[in-house]
Amino acid sequence: MDDTVTTRRDRRKAGRTGCAVEATLSVIGGVWKPVLLFHLLEGKLRFNALCRLTPSATPRMITLQLRELEADGIINRIVYPEVPPKVEYELTELGRSLAPVLLSMRDWGQRLQMLESAA
Amino acid sequence: MDDTVTTRRDRRKAGRTGCAVEATLSVIGGVWKPVLLFHLLEGKLRFNALCRLTPSATPRMITLQLRELEADGIINRIVYPEVPPKVEYELTELGRSLAPVLLSMRDWGQRLQMLESAA
DNA sequence: GCATGTACTATCATGGATGATACTGTGACG
């Protein structure tokens, strides 16, 4: 029928479905990103603090996720040229605008957890 | 040091971080789930209709995601005992309660897309 | 009788995301 572009993979790479939900997910869709962002909602945090708050993620993963978030303009990475090194992460304005999304996700998750424990 | 449970993997499987955001993500966190749910927000849909609305996902993936959503009580799967087979999917009440989450995600995604095209 | 549509399922293959572990350089602390 069409011998040009047929694989679903191509379609995915070529054009998005146009769904804005997907756009959001492409930014906060990782496994750890929502958690990291959630912690950052309450203020600046240092790298090791984030590590301690997310004990099931490796530092490597946390670094990677933070870098992606930084590249997407969601967080700022502030390096203090001191020794020992000090790096703080904070939400940008764009990042803070995610608050409604994160909060509605938290609210729904809380209701779900309540339903689960009630059952 | 401690010979009980140390790996991050174990920690992840054992107990969640307690973050309600994670609970939400564990339900709608797949790649295709938000898109499928979004289409279903507008009403019942048949399997092939969902396939056509999500051309970059294979039927297999759509089946798997729908089954997971069904298992989580987000959607109902209605089988009409006819031939040719007819199956419809619709949101449950719990599924409909996800609307705020999905809508806030859509809103944020739209703003992001506008920012991107404006830049 | 062959193709088509429906709603899947089965099988195989792959690869990209993740995990575990070890290592870096510097200063401070004991």
Place this chain on the structure above:
DNA sequence: CGTCACAGTATCATCCATGATAGTACATGC
């Protein structure tokens, strides 16, 4: 002098999610 904390990197291994393809049963249409 040894060790710790900080903020990561580097390397290797693995495995789970996904992709592609083909097949199922039945009925209708040509």
